[in-house]
Amino acid sequence: WKGDRHKWIADCFRKYGKKIRIEPNTVLFRSPTASRDIYGIKANVKRAESYDALLRKEEHRNTITTTDNIMHTKRRRLLNLAFTDRSLRAATSFMGDHIDRWHQILVEDSDADWSEPLNFSETADALVFDILGDICYGKSFEIKQPGHNAIKAVPHAIVKTMRFIYPITRSPFVGTLPWLRPRGLSRLFKAIRSKPIKLYDDFVGTSVRERLDREKASKTSKEVLTREDMVHFLCNAKNPDTNLPAFSNQDIRAEVRLLLVAGSDSTSVTMSALFYFLAHHPRVYSKLVNEITGTYLEPEDIVPGPRLASCKYLRACIDETMRIAPAGLSELLREMLPGGIIIDGEYFPLGVIVGTARWADGHNEQVYGDPEIFRPERWIPDKETSAEEVARIRASFHPFSLGPFNCAGTNFALQELMLMVGKTVHRLEFQLASRERSGDDGFPNKTMQTNQNVPLFHLEDAFISVRDGPMLQFRKRGTV
Ligand code: HEM
Numbered sequence: 001w002k003g004d005r006h007k008w009i010a011d012c013f014r015k016y017g018k019k020i021r022i023e024p025n026t027v028l029f030r031s032p033t034a035s036r037d038i039y040g041i042k043a044n045v046k047r048a049e050s051y052d053a054l055l056r057k058e059e060h061r062n063t064i065t066t067t068d069n070i071m072h073t074k075r076r077r078l079l080n081l082a083f084t085d086r087s088l089r090a091a092t093s094f095m096g097d098h099i100d101r102w103h104q105i106l107v108e109d110s111d112a113d114w115s116e117p118l119n120f121s122e123t124a125d126a127l128v129f130d131i132l133g134d135i136c137y138g139k140s141f142e143i144k145q146p147g148h149n150a151i152k153a154v155p156h157a158i159v160k161t162m163r164f165i166y167p168i169t170r171s172p173f174v175g176t177l178p179w180l181r182p183r184g185l186s187r188l189f190k191a192i193r194s195k196p197i198k199l200y201d202d203f204v205g206t207s208v209r210e211r212l213d214r215e216k217a218s219k220t221s222k223e224v225l226t227r228e229d230m231v232h233f234l235c236n237a238k239n240p241d242t243n244l245p246a247f248s249n250q251d252i253r254a255e256v257r258l259l260l261v262a263g264s265d266s267t268s269v270t271m272s273a274l275f276y277f278l279a280h281h282p283r284v285y286s287k288l289v290n291e292i293t294g295t296y297l298e299p300e301d302i303v304p305g306p307r308l309a310s311c312k313y314l315r316a317c318i319d320e321t322m323r324i325a326p327a328g329l330s331e332l333l334r335e336m337l338p339g340g341i342i343i344d345g346e347y348f349p350l351g352v353i354v355g356t357a358r359w360a361d362g363h364n365e366q367v368y369g370d371p372e373i374f375r376p377e378r379w380i381p382d383k384e385t386s387a388e389e390v391a392r393i394r395a396s397f398h399p400f401s402l403g404p405f406n407c408a409g410t411n412f413a414l415q416e417l418m419l420m421v422g423k424t425v426h427r428l429e430f431q432l433a434s435r436e437r438s439g440d441d442g443f444p445n446k447t448m449q450t451n452q453n454v455p456l457f458h459l460e461d462a463f464i465s466v467r468d469g470p471m472l473q474f475r476k477r478g479t480v
Contacts, residue, residue, distance in 0.1 A: 001167055003460030006329035006359035013360050019344070026353040028331055029343060030364060032396040035356050037343040038334055039403040044341045047072070047405060048333035048353050053169040053177050054463075057186040062254040063408070064262065069337075072405070078246040079255060079408055081237035082230045088411055090228035092304055094134045095416055099423050100300075102127045102144050106474045107428065114473040117433030121467050124271040125155040128264045131416065136256050137211040137231040141203075150199055155268075157196030158261060162462040169463065204260065208253045230259060263409050266327035267416055269465045273325035274317060274421060276457045276470040277374045279432045284376060285425075288313055292426045299427040304415045308422060316376035318417050322399035323362040324374055329461040331355035332401060358399070359461075367396045372456065426477070433471035 009028060012020045018030045029038065037043060047067045055065045063079050066072040106123065107115055126144035129151075134140040143152045168174065177185065193201070208231065215235045234255060237246035247255065278285040291313045296302050309315075333355040340349040348354060363371040368378070379394075381387040400407035407413065460466035 003163075003462060003466060005170075006357060006459075006461045009330060009357045010360040010363055013364075019346075023353075025351070026333070026355075027348070028360075029354065029356050030360055031344055032367075034344045035361070035396070035398055035402065037341060038354050038356060039332075039398070039401055039405065041403050043334070043403060044337045044339055045334035045354070046337060048335045048355075049178075050169040050174050050333055053165060053174050055177075055181075056189045057181065059250055060254050060257060062251075062258040064258055069404075076404065076408065078237055078239065079234075081246065082233040082255075083408055083412060084233070087228065087230070087233050088304075088415060091135045091412065092415070092419075094229075095131055095419055096303065096423075098127060098131045098134065098140070098144075099420055103299075103424065103427050105144060105146065107476055108146070114431065114475050117471045117473050119468065120275050120470050120472045121268070121272040122155075124268045124275075125264070126152070127420070128268045128271070128416070129155055129260075132260050132264045133207075135229055136259050137207055138227040138229040139207050139211065150196075151203060153196035154200045154203075155264070157194050157200060158265065159462065159464070159466050160194060161197055162464050163466070166461075166463045204257055205253065208249075208256055212249055212252065231256065259409070262407075263413070265464045266407075267413055269325065269327040269459075269467055270318065270321055270413075270417060271420060272467050272470070273457045273459075274321040274417075275430070275472060277321060277324075278317070278425075279430065279470055279472060280454045281374055284317065284374070288317055288421075289425050292422050296422075296426060299423045302419065302422045302426060304419060308418050311418070311422065312380055313376060314418060314422055315414075316379040318414070318421065319379045319397070319399075320374060320376040323368075323397060324371070325457045325459055325465070325467075326358040326362055326399060327465050328463065329357070329359040329459060329465050330463070331357040332405075359459075361396060361398075364396065367393055374454070428474045429477050430472045430474045433473050 009020070009022070012022070013028075013030045018034075019027060021027050029035075038045065046069045049067060051065050051067050055061055063072065063075045066075055102123070106118070123144065130140045130142060130144050141149075141151045141154075143149050143154075168177075211229075211231045212235065215232060231252060234247050234252050235245070238244065239246040278288065291311055292302075295307060295311055302308060333353050336348055336350050336352045336354070338350050340347060340352070342348075343354060362368075365371055378385060379390060381390045400410040400413070457467065457470075
């Protein structure tokens, strides 16, 4: 309930070593070999039943909430059809347009001076949500635009919902949920949905329906044009075994729901934390600006491709952010299948639940030495950091998880982050709003990073990482 489970888990590791039994039947690990043993391609495990609690009703079941391995493999194989190089290329132009418009909004009315202070988490949420809406079904939510829009409440409502659901997923009663759902629990959850979540449900339902109608009409009429968005790829995906359409309309709705949440929140947390660290670390900020402005003459030139991939410091800043402030702080639980598995040399039998926790992994003193320090250089081999050292820490670093249940949108997320950060630091300058510079940022409970004297970016654990701030001001680069 307090949102500090991730810190409690890290403290337990510090106190008891690299294996902790946090519940009678649940063991967490903190070592690179354990991560591979638990999540790797050969691991004899399935997603634990706590994933079931993320589901309000059976029709919403999608790839991430499918705990049966055979079903998951089938769904995932089909979902991957929406994440091809072609779909990634198709998404590029939507992403670029949204980012350009977002920049205009950030500095609107502030031609010669700094903009009004704004809560960066909120504006980053709006940007990634708009991008995802557009990319999923060709309809942006337009919540980054100034003015009233009821959908603006949705990212906040997702946080509220996760705060409510997360303790249920970790409760001893989680096993009863599949039984309770058809016996009134789904109806109860529906009845107590907050207004913004209801709005969001209706919005997703209507938008997907309209989009599917458009797709159908485009097959018979040349006048109806569709975009190559995710729905297009999902509609046209054929089951390779039967050559029939891979997804029913209900499946498409369920997968779009997953993509909107999995794809928006994670990327937005990373953006907010990265801008927080850049604002607090002028040396890192100017090194990043030099790399981007040295690689590209104009922000408009920044597009995905080999040149953007060559921006090593940009990628290192993103990796360092995902290490120190991961999108998802605690454990991703897996349950042993018949036969069990060996983890870190020890046998665990059928039914035992195991996992690793991302915050605890990223803050492991034994791996990183100075884990509380934001230092992107640790990811780049040079005179001071050997290639072996970088390979050693990379072996412990799995922000997108690994194996058959890893993030389906990894390439998509990295492309989006590289583009958003690259374009933003090229086109705009930013600074901490004065209130935050004086240390009174209104966000309590920050842990101080002792030797840099910079507070850690405050995150609360609700399965997703709940964040607020930083408060930033923007202006066009080169404005005096
Ligand atoms: C910084 C950004 C992101 C991070 C750190 C991240 C991380 C992860 C992780 C750790 C998982 C595994 C969760 C689990 O096992 O419970 C996951 C799953 C998933 N992610 Fe991401 N993600 C990011 C962005 C995205 C984006 C942009 C999309 C899509 C547009 C996406 C789509 C998915 C999907 C569909 C799954 C479920 C995969 C499955 O169940 O097989 N993610 N993500």
